[in-house]
Amino acid sequence: MFLYFYWRCFKISKQELQINEEIRDKEIRVIDSDGGQLGILSASQALDMAASKNLDLVKIAPQAVPPVCKIMDYGKYRFEQAKREKEARKNQHIVDIKEIRLSLNIDTHDFNTKLNHTQKFIKSGDKVKVSIRFRGREMGHPELGTEIMKKFAEACQEFANVEKPAKLEGRSMIMFLAPKPNK
DSSP states (O other), rough: HHHHHHHHHHHHOOOOOOGGGGGOOOOOOOOTTTEEEEEEEEEHHHHHHHHHOOOOOEEEEEESSSSSEEEHHHHHHOOOOOOHHHHHHOOOOOOOOEEEEETTOOOOHHHHHHHHHHHHHHHHEEEEEEEEEOOGGGGGGGHOOOHHHHHHHOOOOOOOOEEEEEEEETTEEEEEEEEEOOO
8 A cells, every 4th residue: 555655656757857966977078057068077077066166967968978967056947947837838728529419310400509519619729529329220321420410510611620520430420520720
């Protein structure tokens, strides 16, 4: 029980940078806090230089030969990185998939209501999954479902593109609509 909880505390996907005493390479290429190159030095020399400036030595390119380290304020760097990630998350829009279910014997008013709901979802930037569920003897007439899907796609043509055309999967016929790209 404890091991399971202990394991869940860590984020595996995050790769932390090596700083100060964690850098064990014999020779490293050092970049100053201003961005100027100081050349290839031993790890202890670079660490002494960073300590004299009250800054940290951070390995920024471990795959390079020799590895590249930069003298910087690591706390400030992490703060700015977190700030950039937060700003990026704030600006992104997550696209949801909304579902509209039609039936084979749908009436015109119901059809128009479903069309209005679809238009509302598309305007808000979401994708729409349009489905028809075949029950009982309706499975013998998939062409009726195809006709309804074509009619629905034509009605949505002015505000949406058909991302995936109508396709029969088991007892359901499914079609995906996506918002038209802004010009």
